[in-house]
């Protein structure tokens with residue numbers, strides 16, 4: 001599996017320090033509040049698990065799974081909810097935790113979908129952001145790193161469901177896509 005990776009972009013230590021700084025911002029912003037932290041399955045699992053262990057405000061953990069019709073590497077605008085939240089978010093402060101914000105199609109739809117449930121607030125936290133590919137007007141409130149237009153895998157991120165278990169984030173060798 002490691003042999004499919006052309007280069008490592010973020011090591012385990014670098015990912016841990018990105019989690020430290022995002023968690024510090026969230027902890028400062030939400031002092032005395034009670035937050036619902038929404039994990040967007042499956043890509044966010046590693047980031048989410050590392051982030052929530054660094055959060056020191058009262059919180060509830062909840063999960064959502066969505067799919068978008070498209071190829072393995074590009075999302076489309078059509079979103080299908082495969083698993084919805086199990087807790088109510090009415091009147092609560094919500095943070096959506098994503099692995100990567102790309103075109104914005106997914107989160108633009110999900111934010112609007114959750115806003116109809118009358119939460120007190122909704123913010124977006126993403127480990128990676130690729131603003132150069134944005135198609136929808138959506139800006140994350142918390143970002144680990146802004147990256148170039150590269151397809152990355154590992155630490156939850158997949159190519160065709162593979163590589164999620166890599167402990168680091170890397171770039172695939174180009175021949176893997178073909």
Ligand code: XMP
Pocket residue numbers: 043073074075098099100101102103104105106107150151152153154157158159
């Ligand atoms: P949109 O375009 O809706 O897409 O913002 C967000 C989702 O697209 C996937 N995505 C990636 N997955 N490496 C991946 O493994 C990438 O470089 C990448 N870029 C986008 C991902 O599922 C994300 O939640």
Ligand code: MG
Pocket residue numbers: 043158
């Ligand atoms: Mg994905």
